[in-house]
Amino acid sequence: MLEVKDISKKFGDFQAVDSVSFKAEKGEVLGFLGPNGAGKSTTMKMITGFLNSSSGDAIVCGASVNDNPLEAQASIGYVPENAPLYEEMYVREFLEFIGKMRSLEASKLDSRIDEIIKMCSLKEVEFQKIETLSKGYKRRVSLAQSLVHDPQVLILDEPTDGLDPNQKHDVRRLIKNLAKEKCILISTHILEEVEEVCDRCIIIGEGKKLFEGTPKELKEKSEKGRIQDVFRVITTGQQVQGVAV
Amino acid sequence: MIAQVTKELMIKEIKSYFKTPLGYVFLVIFLFGIGYLTFEPGRGSFFYMREASMSAFFRYIPWMFLFLIPAVSMKLWAEERKSGSIELLLTMPITVRQAVVAKFLASWAFIGLALLGTTPMIFTVSYLGNPDFGVIILGYLASFLMAGALLAVGGFFSALTKNQVVSFILTVVACFILIMAGSPPILEFISALLPKYFVDLFESLSVLNHFDSIERGVFSLSNLWFFAVTIFFWLFGSIILLNENKAN
Ligand SMILES: Nc1ncnc2c1ncn2[C@@H]1O[C@H](COP(=O)(O)OP(=O)(O)O)[C@@H](O)[C@H]1O
Ligand SMILES: [Mg+2]
Numbered sequence: 001m002l003e004v005k006d007i008s009k010k011f012g013d014f015q016a017v018d019s020v021s022f023k024a025e026k027g028e029v030l031g032f033l034g035p036n037g038a039g040k041s042t043t044m045k046m047i048t049g050f051l052n053s054s055s056g057d058a059i060v061c062g063a064s065v066n067d068n069p070l071e072a073q074a075s076i077g078y079v080p081e082n083a084p085l086y087e088e089m090y091v092r093e094f095l096e097f098i099g100k101m102r103s104l105e106a107s108k109l110d111s112r113i114d115e116i117i118k119m120c121s122l123k124e125v126e127f128q129k130i131e132t133l134s135k136g137y138k139r140r141v142s143l144a145q146s147l148v149h150d151p152q153v154l155i156l157d158e159p160t161d162g163l164d165p166n167q168k169h170d171v172r173r174l175i176k177n178l179a180k181e182k183c184i185l186i187s188t189h190i191l192e193e194v195e196e197v198c199d200r201c202i203i204i205g206e207g208k209k210l211f212e213g214t215p216k217e218l219k220e221k222s223e224k225g226r227i228q229d230v231f232r233v234i235t236t237g238q239q240v241q242g243v244a245v
Numbered sequence: 246m247i248a249q250v251t252k253e254l255m256i257k258e259i260k261s262y263f264k265t266p267l268g269y270v271f272l273v274i275f276l277f278g279i280g281y282l283t284f285e286p287g288r289g290s291f292f293y294m295r296e297a298s299m300s301a302f303f304r305y306i307p308w309m310f311l312f313l314i315p316a317v318s319m320k321l322w323a324e325e326r327k328s329g330s331i332e333l334l335l336t337m338p339i340t341v342r343q344a345v346v347a348k349f350l351a352s353w354a355f356i357g358l359a360l361l362g363t364t365p366m367i368f369t370v371s372y373l374g375n376p377d378f379g380v381i382i383l384g385y386l387a388s389f390l391m392a393g394a395l396l397a398v399g400g401f402f403s404a405l406t407k408n409q410v411v412s413f414i415l416t417v418v419a420c421f422i423l424i425m426a427g428s429p430p431i432l433e434f435i436s437a438l439l440p441k442y443f444v445d446l447f448e449s450l451s452v453l454n455h456f457d458s459i460e461r462g463v464f465s466l467s468n469l470w471f472f473a474v475t476i477f478f479w480l481f482g483s484i485i486l487l488n489e490n491k492a493n
Contacts, residue, residue, distance in 0.1 A: 048336040051492050070338040078336045084329035086257075088264040100253040101337045145333070 001026050001183040002047070002153050007056035009042050009207075016042045018207040019056065024183045024200075026152070029175065031198030031215070032187040035235050039207040040187040041081050044157050047185070048078045061152050074102070077146030081157040083139050087131035091122055091141055094130060095148055102149035112148065120144040120174065136167035143174060154178065156186040160193060172197050191227045195219070205235040211245075221245055250339040251347045258351030267320075268355070271313060275359050279309050283366070299370055302363070303384040303460045307424055307453055310388075310395055315416035317355060318399025319409045321348050322487065327407040331491055341491070345483050349400055349476075356392040360385060380462040387459035390472040394452055395420050397479035404486045420452075423475075427451025 002024045009017040017039040024030040034040050045051040047058045049069040057064050063071035086094055095116060099109045117123055120140045125133055130141060139159060146154060156175070160168040168190075175184065175197055188194065194201050195215045203211040211218070211234050221230045223242035233243045262268035282305040325331035334344060370376045399416040406412050425431050427448045436444045448454065452475070455468045 045332070045492065050332050050336050070340070073336055073338045076336070078333075080329060080332040080336075082329060084333055086261075086330055086333075087328070088261060089257075097253065097257050098337070101250055101339065103249060103338070 001061055002185065003059040004043070004047060005057050005059070007043060007046055007058060008054050009039070009046060009051065010054045015207050017046070017053075017204075020204060020207070020209050021056075022202055022209070022212060024153075024185060026183050027180055028200065029179050029184045029186060029198050031194040031201035032185055032204070033189065033191075033194060033201055033231070034187075034204040035189060038204045038235070040204065041157055043204070044078075044155050044185070044187060045080075048076055048155055049073050050080075074149070075152045077149070077151035077154045079142045079146050079154075079156045079159050082161070083142035083159070085130050085138060085141055085145070088129065090127055090129055091133070092117070092126045094141065095144055098145050098148045104149060112150075116144045116147055119147070119177075121170070136163055136170070139163060139167070139171060140174075143171065147178070152182060154182050154184045154186075156184065158187055158189075160188065160190065168193075191231055195227065203231065203234050210234050248339075248343055250337070251343045251350075254334075254339065254344060254347035255351045255354070258348055259354055262317075262351075262355050267316070271316060272359055272362060275309060275313055276362050278313075279305055279363060280366075282309070299366060299376065299381050299384055300460070302366055303388065306388045307391065307456060310392060311417065311420055311424060314356070314392060314395040315399050315402075315413045315420065317352055318396050318403055318416060319412040320403065321352060321400050322404040322483070323407050323409045323412045326404075326491065326493075327409075335491060341487050342484050345400070345404075345480055345487065349397060349480055349483075352396045352400070353389075353393050356396065357389060360388055360392070377462070380460075383462055383464050384460045386464075387456050387468075390459070390469070391452055391456045394423070394472050394475040394479075397476040397483075398423065401479045401483045401486065404483045404490075423450065423452045425451070425453065427454040 004020060004022050006019045006021050007017060008015070008019050020039075020043055022030070032040050032043070042051065046053045047060070047065065049065045049072060053066070057066045058072070059065075060072040061075040063075065065072045086097075089097065092113060095113050096109060099113060104112060117126055120143055122137070122140055122144060125137055130138065133141065143156075143159065146156070159175070160171050163171065172193065175186065178184065186197065198215055200212070200214055201218065202209060215227070218230050219225050219227050221243055229240045229243045230245065232238055233240050233245050279302065283302045322331070325334060335341065367381060370381075398419050399412070402415040402419065403409075403412045405415065422431075428451075432444055432448060435447055455471045458465070459468050
């Protein structure tokens with residue numbers, strides 16, 4: 001459903017993403033891990049067609065982002081880093097705007113927005129201005145925004161970043177509920193999150209893919225089952241006792 | 246002909262002018278400002294001219310626009326880039342070209358509304374005498390076209406920087422040069438540096454000359470072409486610029 005082929009991005013002389021490839025299927029939550037600056041967001045921006053790749057391509061539900069960006073974008077729901085929104089709009093109005101931009105039929109728009117509002121528990125703030133919402137609510141509005149057109153592929157860039165533990169829990173539960181019918185790529189540097197929601201994960205560092213496998217495989221590399229040690233060994237090359245990669 | 250996404254974005258953008266005080270502040274300053282300048286009992290103003298025409302009104306339009314249009318255009322792209330919402334916008338199935346056109350048309354429609362708000366002046370003038378309505382309509386057309394050209398310039402500078410204040414200042418400077426391009430001091434300055442050919446070229450780029458010629462009731466296709474090309478040129482520049490720097 002999502003196939004990334006040797007995708008690379010250069011900013012001037014700086015190689016931010018270096019020939020990264022992976023695949024994800026329907027029903028799968030693929031974790032996208034790496035330290036800050038590893039190139040996670042840049043990769044996601046290329047998959048969503050926001051940035052042009054320097055080389056390589058991403059195929060989303062059969063559509064190439066390079067050759068047919070509008071078609072690829074139509075099957076993607078995207079939560080950008082820091083979940084930017086149109087702050088001056090009201091929650092419902094904003095979701096309606098997204099629905100119209102995503103060419104939802106006018107007759108179905110209302111019922112679809114109702115559904116989304118329920119799914120993301122936004123009922124209490126439906127008619128509130130986005131700028132007045134708490135961070136947790138804003139994040140849910142951003143998730144809601146990505147779901148309006150019922151996309152097959154979801155790209156979530158650190159959707160739980162900056163939330164308190166309860167809000168993190170809510171967002172993760174929502175993601176798990178969605179997982180069955182969709183293909184989800186979720187970036188994070190919170191390792192517990194990987195174990196909780198991801199079926200498979202990829203680790204990148206300095207733009208290169210360093211690991212691909214299940215969270216279980218990752219954990220088993222450490223004798224003590226300490227996933228953070230494995231992460232450190234993979235991304236920094238340091239030696240940690242009891243960890244073999 | 247216009248894609249649905251373009252239309253939807255345009256509607257959202259027009260509404261957004263009325264979601265912040267900026268839109269209302271603009272309308273109030275514009276309407277009171279132009280009213281004051283027109284009827285203020287000084288030289289060249291309405292009463293002094295003792296004729297039932299709106300030429301006093303149209304004479305001040307370019308100078309009102311010089312400061313107010315950059316205020317309308319400054320946020321077009323700067324705000325989207327600063328908040329990151331540009332990422333939301335451009336990952337929806339809309340091209341940069343469509344988005345640039347939609348935002349431009351929305352800002353133009355907003356200025357159109359502001360101009361509509363001045364139409365009571367027509368009744369005042371026709372109550373006082375027998376104005377030439379053809380000339381008045383051409384005056385409005387000239388004002389609207391000029392607004393389009395200056396907004397296209399402003400959209401470009403809004404795409405250039407994330408800082409709205411910088412965008413405002415750059416647009417004022419650029420618009421001032423465009424408006425004044427045909428004025429003697431600027432032409433003298435240029436003729437000291439460049440051959441005559443460039444001086445003529447520069448003079449023909451003067452927004453004010455084209456505005457004046459329409460406003461005086463001399464409307465030619467070349468005036469229309471001038472504004473169309475100016476708008477096209479700056480919108481095209483915005484598209485190139487955004488494709489380059491949208492992610493920075
Ligand atoms: N527009 C840009 N211009 C130049 N460098 C950039 C740009 N965007 C990101 N980078 C650099 O690319 C690297 C990867 O960034 P990013 O993809 O945001 O990392 P991550 O999301 O994994 O934290 C970083 O070193 C960042 O500074
Ligand atoms: Mg990031």
